[in-house]
Amino acid sequence: MSSEGAEQQNPVAVEVRSLSKCYRIYPHPRHRLLQAFWGERRRYYREFWALQSLSFQLGRGQTLGIVGRNGSGKSTLLQLICGTLTPSSGAVSVHGRVGALLELGSGFNPEFSGRENVFLNGAVLGLSEADIASRLEDILAFADIGEFIDQPVKTYSSGMAVRLAFAVQAHIDPDVLVVDEALAVGDELFQKKCYSHLEKLKANGTSILLVTHSCPQIVQHCDVALLMHKGQARRWGKPAEITTLYQQLSYADDSQWDALLGSAQESIESGGDAGATSGRRLDEAKGSRGQSLQLAGQAEVILTAHLDPGLQPSSTMVYPNHGAVIEGLEILTMEEQLVNVLPYGEPFILEFLYRAEQHLSQVAFGCHVASHTGSRVTGQVHPERGGLVASIEVGHQWSVRFHFHGGLWPGTYFIGGGLWSPGGEHRFIHRVIDYKALRISANTEVGIVGQCDLHARPAELICGDERP
Secondary structure (H helix, E strand, O other): OEOOOOOOOOOEEEEEEEEEEEEEEOOOOHHHHHHHHHHHHOOOOEEEEEEEEEEEEEEOOOEEEEEOOOOOOHHHHHHHHHOOOOOOEEEEEEOOOEEEEOOOOOOOOOOOEHHHHHHHHHHHOOOOHHHHHHHHHHHHHHHOOHHHHHOEHHHOOHHHHHHHHHHHHHOOOOOEEEEEOHHHHOOHHHHHHHHHHHHHHHHOOOEEEEEOOOHHHHHHHOOEEEEEEOOEEEEEEOHHHHHHHHHHHOOOOHHHHHHHHOOHHHOOOOOOOHHHHOOOOOEEEEOOOOOEEEEOOOOOOOOOOEOOOOOOOOOOEEOOOOOEEEEEEEEEOOOOOEOOEEEOOOOEEEEEEEEEOOOEEEEEEEEEEEOOOOOEEEEEEEOOOOOOEEEEOOOOEEEEEEEEOOOEOOEEEEEEEEEEOOOOOOOEEEEEEEEEEEEEEOOOOOOOOOOEOOOOOOOOOOOHHHOO
């Protein structure tokens, strides 16, 4: 891998050409020794291709988001770009200084103090002691770990380690910054500070490769996104389109991947490889600084309301009941189609199904929609304005429909609800948390403001002379 800081005027920051990585998997340790004796005359291993024939160019000042299930080859790609792995075939060229957050605490000596590790990391990255000293105050202020900076790194919590690691890598003026899920360890305030700093680096011309399972972060911070599966690049495109595909295919088997995306030959090839592109048209996705990342195999993502059987929460909690049971929950379109995936902006209905096990009096019903962090985004109560249902007979079955106009931002939400009697022995007669999951998808970038969109109708512009 080449890395020349002098090539600052090169519009391409990262160039990957037919990159592949293969591992030899041996069924038993002794087979390694036998392989050494026999050479290639006899094979005692099977091949596992962690990455297969990937090519692309990333322009300066662009951010590439990479998504895919565990084992899809994301981390292997980043390690090849950083030079911590050697490719089995193909080549990587990186023009300029590379900063990397690949693993928690990677590059740190656990016996050294945080301060000593700052100087050690800076020296490895080619900075002089004077250069590091001039940046030290900013690094320590960003990490904000207090007196622990002079304690051995082995005594750090995971959050402290990632704070220091990010602070070092982000303040060495990298030309290319690689981030592999490391920020998921930090708290929300620190994550916010990190992403704000990434935007500053990007504005100064730093190219960023970001691996994360957080689709909102990909949409918000990336110029283009790559969907990977089983070591192959399956689709390039706009972040909103790629994350929508990723969410749709998260629980799908391989046949469903191929059916939706086409064969591997129809996926992505770029980087000027005429044999790989086979004459297909190459498009360009423009970045924030006017540079380009070559793309191919684009396909419009058509969003429809549908039921994804794999979209099931693993955090469901059903509390003990005290006289009535929530028997089910259905998510419906306005045409009463049973769904759990909806295009952004489409209204929907949450219908809770109940059964009374004893006579109930003075009862109210409610539901809530929570984000993946557990924060309650919205909800409803029936009857409204503090009203109560006077009486429900034992054995009675009924349902309550809560209507929503479609104000949820793109993302995955979790639905819960309950019924209660304010004057009863138990506050909740029955209650469920994370009972069903609902995914809101969008194939265009959505300007997210706040937790949800509460507007009842589009905003209107009123000129000065038209005001009442």
